[in-house]
Amino acid sequence: MAMQERAVRTRRIFLEAAAQVFIEYGYEAASISTILERTKLTRGALYFHFTSKEGLARGVLDEAVTTEGLTPQAFKVQEWVDVGMLLAYRLPREPLLGASLALSVDPAARALFGTRWPDWIELGRGLLAEAKERGEIHQHIEPMVAARLVVGAWTGVRLVSGALEELDLVGEISELYGLLLPNLVVPGVLARLDTSMYRAERLLRAAREARGARDDEEEFLVGDDRRMPVR
Amino acid sequence: MAMQERAVRTRRIFLEAAAQVFIEYGYEAASISTILERTKLTRGALYFHFTSKEGLARGVLDEAVTTEGLTPQAFKVQEWVDVGMLLAYRLPREPLLGASLALSVDPAARALFGTRWPDWIELGRGLLAEAKERGEIHQHIEPMVAARLVVGAWTGVRLVSGALEELDLVGEISELYGLLLPNLVVPGVLARLDTSMYRAERLLRAAREARGARDDEEEFLVGDDRRMPVR
CATH class of the missing domain: 1.10.10.60 (Homeodomain-like)
Structure with missing residues (x-):
């Protein structure tokens, strides 16, 4: 190494x-x-x-604001949903993400370091603004307000479902989108969105396999270099 | 005294x-x-x-689970909304309510005392179940799930709007209901719900005036008693 x-x-x-x-x-x-x-x-x-x-x-x-697993989709609003679904899958599995939330809700830590909420909101706002330009979400929706509310709602659903231990975060966040999306997304697009519980795992596996394939290629090149005789 | x-x-x-x-x-x-x-x-x-x-x-x-200001309404779903709107108005003004939330999101305190989230969820579930029986909310809505998601969403919107300091909680929670209610409430009822920013303050003032009037009467009775000559 x-x-x-x-x-x-x-x-x-x-x-x-x-x-x-x-x-x-x-x-x-x-x-x-x-x-x-x-x-x-x-x-x-x-x-x-x-x-x-x-x-x-x-x-x-x-390390907290991460879009690993996010790939371009036919609808920008699907990408926005994917951000939240991917995070719901990853956060209980990755201490860095869980700790970032813990530091954000801790008043002492927040006073020292602030939070990453503004970055998550900006990521969502950008995707929703593009979705709105393309006519995927209703014209009366304000991307900034919707992005901010959903970052808040996501955070609180995580905290409450974490306290009521038996609840699975991916399932809860999927339910949350089920409640929110019909008011945001135009019907024709809504019918074609995927908010299922299994989406995040699938996206992430695909991204990691793609990256693994690239890493293997690099590993192979490194190995080749090492085998070059020093003359 | x-x-x-x-x-x-x-x-x-x-x-x-x-x-x-x-x-x-x-x-x-x-x-x-x-x-x-x-x-x-x-x-x-x-x-x-x-x-x-x-x-x-x-x-x-x-002291944390309080329904002060809540009064019977024509629609049960309005009472459910009022619980959230009243709390949004009161929490930034009443340290006992703010501290209850702070203790709930603090891992050390939560391990010792648990949270009041299950009680808030139960309060919401009961109101939504009545609303569903009366046909005010859609038949596919599960009162327990909706109550739980909204307690979570409310909590997170409070945390995030508290961290982005310039935001008014009543305004944010009013926006949150604007996003959620059209998927929960049947159209005829939806059009007659009040989710305005001024509702909570008005409800609370009315409740306090009514209580003040009662307290004055009691005070008067106590005063009368005191003035009774000891013979």
């Missing part, structure tokens, strides 16, 4: 451990020692990447 | 101070000393009512 690649992986291990600790303890009660214990790496390795708990929290928040 | 009434007011002062401190610092970082400082009352008076920070938090949560 190349030096730089190893550094990237080590940094990621620290971020994920920090994320898990932020989720379990909250930002205030999280300690560097607890984070370090989970990684089985040295304090020196940690300080090479992050000099403080604040740095770790900023690192977590930097 | 009668002894008991004074005790009720003192208890309330402690609860409201605790609520403000929970909102500002979060549950973990909140201290009994900080709470006490804000009341200008003695530690003895506090311990007469509450023996711990846990007790104060439980006291705050006990």
